Amino acid sequence: MNKNLQILKNKPNNWKAARGLLREYREKQQRNSYEIMKYGLPLIKKNSKRLSKEELFEVMEQVFLAGLDVNLEESNALLLKLQKQFPKSLRVTKLSGLFEEAMGHWKNAQIIYQSILKDNPSDQIAQKRLVCISKAQGNTKLTIQNLNKYLSHFQGDTEAWEELLDLYLSQQCYSKALFCCEELILAEPDNYQHHYQIANIYYTIGKRSDLIKARQYYAHSIKLLEEQNLKSFYGLYLTTNKLKTLFSRNLNQSETQINEQLLQFAKDKIKKFYLQKEDNNTKTTVLELLEIDN
Amino acid sequence: MRLDPQIRDWVLFPIVIIVFLVSVIRHYLFSIIPSKKPAVDKDTQREQQLLIRSNRICKNANMISKRSLISRQPFFLDETNGELNQDSKQKPLAMSMMFDPSMMTNMMKGSMGNMIPQVVLGQLISYLFKGFLVVKLPFFLPARFKTMLQQGIGLSSLDSSFVSSLSWYFMVYFGLSGIISLLFQAKDAIAHSYFSPIKEQKRQIQVPRPTPAPAPTPSLGNMGGTDKKDTLRNEKENWKMIDHFFDIQNSELELIGKPVNQEKVEKKQTTNKAKNPKKIKPQNKKIKPTTPKNKKRNTKKKK
DSSP, rough: OOHHHHHHHTTOOOHHHHHHHHHHHHTTTTOOOOHHHHHHHHHHHTSSGGHHHHHHHHHHHHHHHHHHHHHHHHHHHHHHHHHHHTTHHHHHHHHHHHHHHHOHHHHHHHHHHHHHHHHHTTOHHHHHOOOOOOOHHTOOOHHHHHHHHHHOOOTTTTHHHHHHHHHHHHHHHHHHHHHHHHHHHOOOOHHHHHHOOOOOOOHOOOOOHHHHHHHHHHHHHHHHHOOTTTTHHHHHHHHHHHHHSSSSSSOOHHHHHHHHHHHHHHHHHHHHEEEEEESOHHHHHHHHHHTOOO | OOHHHHIIIIIIHHHHOOOHHHHHHHHHHHSSSSSOOOOOHHHHHHHHHHHHHHHHHHHHHGGSOHHHHHHHHHHHHTTTOGGGGGOOOOOOOOHHHHHOOOHHHHHIIIIIIHHHHHHHHHHHHHHTSSOOOEOOOSSOOGGOOOOOOOOOOOTSSSOEEEEHHHHHHHHEEEEEEHHHHHHHHHHHHHOOOTBBBBHHHHHOOOOOOOSSSSSOOOOSSSSOTTTGGGGGGGGGGHHHHHOOOTTHHHHHHHTOOEEEEEHHHHHHHHHHHOOOOOOOOOOOSSOOOOHHHHHHHOOOOOO
């Protein structure tokens, strides 16, 4: 566990550890709202003199953002303080937009972001938040439209492609989801999760050529990461099994051989993984099921 | 030959302290004077992102199927509507930088802010600490440097590695800039926020540069004003260089220990035997039964 966090669990009043913890979270941009609120709020209220002025406002912003998840009243108080200190600041305006969103006042939030865009038409964050508002309202169709418009402008934004992928999957538009997932792979080719995701989509579509592609992408995901990637082994097992049972007529001899070998490989690995574990229900069930197919 | 301890105490160390203090004061002064970030034009932004995406596709084209690659081509390469066949709408930066008032303050801060204190201090130091040698450089310099490095001293026969206080000032100035940037970078590192991701922060940290060149303003593209229109068209080269081979199909073969697919095996063989004729790249994933001969002869282990 985090060193600072350990200190804080024993001595919750240690302001040095609190400051160090918040700095770490800021650097890594982690969203541990509960902890930030728990240790950051006393830092602001009691120990504000220990922080330099610049850092004090950074911490206030950080605790404000944490409060949007955990404690809206405190966030409100912090927002008022920040607005008093920086009256015409773009950054604080964005924070106030976030606050309106957290409160659920969609129209107010939209007005704020659109006024930001009037003065700064190329502001990326305001445009993104507008898409988030339509998503928060639950309007998937509109969100997809807005997100597509956003992406036609900001084509390199990986986060946005991920979001679009999720939206398409929720609407079961698999071919479009495939396109988004490919964008993710092109952006981050070493990330095993994107390969796993695209393999899932190919498996779901389920035609013969798609199953073969799914098998190859599962294999690639395994190649990138073997240790904690049991889900890819499951995927490989399921795909090879499906090919064997449903499409055995459509595969020629060498293909069947490869398929069989991959099936065996996946089975062995899954067995090996569960044999290492302690005995429990899952283990016995999985081992039994693997034997049945023999 | 020893340095007079009085020179050491009253010249060497004071110069170091002066340079350090001036850099610190300048850093704080600059952070007080507000400087607007240059407003990024919407079209420029879109084109930058377009280029980033196009670059990514060309770089990692082997990770997606050929059909997916082809489906992306019309968007970029279509004759009339393709993005890479349009004129670039980026405004030529050199001209607009001169006349845009917010950029003016940035440029002023950058070039003048570095040059003026440097020149002023240099003059001051050569006036105050005139007429004696301060440092012996450990390396040998040709005689031409004497006029530059031994400013107040008239001895023409003196070894040119003995230098005056002005050159010590320059050495300290360039040397301390690294240390100072470390100090202020540590300070700026405290300010990471939701709105300024870490990569952007690193670009924006103002490092006091010792050279009189303008300080790094965030670059919005090429500085050459002539071929602005063709920034997008130049990207087409990357697309021509794509040699697509679906690498993913080899991963499953690697997992079960089979020799990998045809093209890669041949690339290895051509280094040994120049006799191999050029073969067509495999178009789809169907493994052709014509290859077993090659595979049988090829006893090299492939991992």
